[in-house]
Amino acid sequence: DIQMTQSPSSLSASVGDRVTISCRASQSVASHLNWYQQKPGKAPKLLIYSASSLQSGVPSRFSGSGSGTDFTLTISSLQPEDFATYYCQQSYTTPRFGPGTKVDIK
Amino acid sequence: QVQLLESGPGLLKPSETLSLTCTVSGVSISSYYWSWIRQPPGRGLEWLGYIFYTGSADYNPSLKSRVTISIDTSKNKFSLRLSSVTAADTAVYYCARVKQQLGGYNWFDTWGQGTLVAVSS
Numbered sequence: 001d002i003q004m005t006q007s008p009s010s011l012s013a014s015v016g017d018r019v020t021i022s023c024r025a026s027q028s029v030a031s032h033l034n035w036y037q038q039k040p041g042k043a044p045k046l047l048i049y050s051a052s053s054l055q056s057g058v059p060s061r062f063s064g065s066g067s068g069t070d071f072t073l074t075i076s077s078l079q080p081e082d083f084a085t086y087y088c089q090q091s092y093t094t095p096r097f098g099p100g101t102k103v104d105i106k
Numbered sequence: 107q108v109q110l111l112e113s114g115p116g117l118l119k120p121s122e123t124l125s126l127t128c129t130v131s132g133v134s135i136s137s138y139y140w141s142w143i144r145q146p147p148g149r150g151l152e153w154l155g156y157i158f159y160t161g162s163a164d165y166n167p168s169l170k171s172r173v174t175i176s177i178d179t180s181k182n183k184f185s186l187r188l189s190s191v192t193a194a195d196t197a198v199y200y201c202a203r204v205k206q207q208l209g210g211y212n213w214f215d216t217w218g219q220g221t222l223v224a225v226s227s
Contacts, residue, residue: 043217
């Protein structure tokens with residue numbers, strides 16, 4: 001059973017900041033890693049699939065990288081609408097989500 | 107535009123069976139895999155299972171004995187049944203479409219709005 005961890009669990013940032021969120025799998029998931037954004041009271045929204053592919057309609061300030069066990073979600077310039085919780089999810093075996101990283105306003 | 111909408115009872119008693127339906131519009135249900143995912147209040151996301159239009163399904167091993175997902179292609183709907191519920195099953199339940207790519211890559215690209223199911227005596 002592949003376990004997912006994320007760091008940090010929360011972070012405070014300002015508009016315009018570059019933000020990076022890490023996700024680690026307990027064993028290799030190759031590039032079978034997806035990222036979602038969730039705002040309070042809303043369903044998750046797909047941002048990145050297959051580790052680095054940007055979902056249609058998602059702003060280009062979002063990017064994903066990594067393979068194997070270590071992955072990163074980067075927001076190049078944080079915008080007000082980006083304050084949310086971010087989840088990684090591996091799809092290599094039984095789908096499993098990371099515990100989430102909450103991004104709030106500094 | 108693809109849309110998914112969950113429906114079903116919002117309150118159950120312990121030991122009852124949870125039954126939810128996801129109505130799909132804007133696309134034929136026969137073209138994709140479909141999933142159920144839940145989120146307890148204030149907590150993370152848990153995948154429950156998925157189904158293909160053929161009826162082929164797979165479930166989260168941690169819940170496999172209690173979960174059944176079925177599909178009705180004539181009505182463009184799929185359903186979730188979770189038996190013997192307890193307070194630990196209180197959660198927002200989401201249905202979602204599974205997109206796939208060669209190489210076994212898959213992801214949840216479209217989600218319903220979610221429906222809260224509470225289990226309480």
